[in-house]
Amino acid sequence: MGILLMNDTDEESSHFGCMRVMRSIREALGQRGYGSLPSLLVGTDWKNNAHEKAKIDAAQVLVINGEGTLHHGKRKGLWLLEAGERVRKNGGKVALINALWQQNPKEWAGLASRFDLIYCRDSRSASELSNQSGIDVAWLGDLSMFQSLNIPSQNRKGVTVSCSVNRDVEKRLANFATSTGSSYVPVTPQLKHVSVHTRGLKRTLRKAYVRYIEKRFLAKHPGTRLLKNDIDYLNELCQRELLVTGRFHAVCMAILAGTPFVAIKSNSWKIEALLADIGLNPDRIQSEDALNANLLGKDWSFTERELAAIDASLQLWRADGEIMFDRIADLTN
Template sequence: MNDTFDTWHHGCRAVSRVIRKEMEHRGFSLSATSRVGASWWEDSVFVEHAKQADLILINGEGTFHSGSSEAEKCMRIFQEKTSSNRIALINSIWQDNPTSWVDIISNASYISLRDTNSQKKLTEHGVQAHYCPDLSLISSKPISTLNPRSGVAWGDALKRNVTRDLYKGFRSSRGENYFASVRPTHRSPLTSYPLKDLRYSLTCWWKNYSCFNDEEELARFLAQRNLYITGRFHGACLALCAGTPFVAVASNTKKITFLLNDMGLNPARVFTDTKHLLTASPEQWCWSPDEQESLKENLENARSRATKMFDEICAC
């Protein structure tokens, strides 16, 4: 549920791929999915499979904040569930939600949140919640940092006006610069959209975007850069996979700041607007020795926590 596989976004596809792979590795087969934001109860095929499922997984991602309508759709499963259903909420944020939701989410068989701040919020209400960093952090194989790096990569943002500002920064910057789009080359991994894909490829050519088929290609590209300037949470995550220093403009929640805190990195890397990003330099924002050590340790911890989480999900 809240499946992000068929989205036009490297980070979201990465998370969904990890979930599929890890559950299949543990003997589970995927019987049905409901796309992120969908009114799943109107999908009779999904509902029938959900009733018969041994386990229902909710991929929370950035949905569970500010009492969003998308999160409410996911919460409906607890009203519809049968006594035989196990329901797990994983890879989720929990920020600024109604207190009335606490009683509902406490019915979950297992809860794992992707930042310790979210974990603390639920724990304070007496709900047992585990912590495992965002699954995109384990989506790419560890990348060697011995390769020579050069240039600065710019990325996009959730809000279009912020993306425009970042693109203007890329166009006006001197030296070796790239605009690394978080959008995959193909709009969907499941459905063919030849005209839309052609239009996007022409846009990339016209605007001089660097485009990639999947998150591993993007991470390898970022591993060759000195700095990544982004407005995306998953852009930050994939930069960490690549070991590449980044600075970011805040997204629609504090999720990038939470990520930095949990990874032992400088939270000053996140700004409230793009003004300071436009003058950011690799010399100014390279990793400190402490950050390098923390990043290495916490990326290793992310993998071990993910293994533990999936084992516990299957046993819940």
């Protein structure tokens, strides 16, 4: 086996941001002669799965999509690093890319330091991993923004409210959308997703429960619209004056679409780091207590300076991304 992708977050097309990340990785490597790449899905406990372990043992190059997994010492983050160590000991090469890195054990940095290539997805993560490991760590913005978008010229109107990884914040966002007459459009095609790792009767029962929850939610929040894919979501954003969200990838897609946004803090520094790296107004990040009608009374339009900073950042990250993918392809030689 040549290249193996690990932490494939495009699990049954269940998250629009992850769809874009994995499409960017696959298409960029496909352009370099590596198409139809095998992968291990996000959350795969490969140590207890002989089939997935065999994939890792056969890999010449392991490309780990770090995304939002490597923070606060979470168990599934260690699974990724241990897979990389296994490939390395077998004589293979390892690239960790698109990685958040926040408040992880120092021994994790020791594992990562032996990889052949590391790219974080924000400068704060790169700095923390560099300080822990003693090596220089490169970075570029999240790969959901790697592929360019042609923004149609149209009159924008209305507000879209999106979801959050935090259940309580998500409820407040939905209530905010309903109370202000805004559209509630999650960054997922369903309100809840049943993991592919959930099987048998448990999966059947979980799906039935999700349908029940979704029916109740839609009755309570009739302004909710569930879209099919990332293209539909970006088209939605291109029509709006403002996005209010608690999701990192929703912010990334708002930046792509040129849509002003207000973000509620997430479960790591990922949104704060993204805004700082581009040079956007930090006041765009608000607490959940700001979710009231007064929020919509403010002018959240991008300034000329912010628009220029977005354009410059996206151009730089795409150029750096091409270099990164060239370096990954070179690992196979």
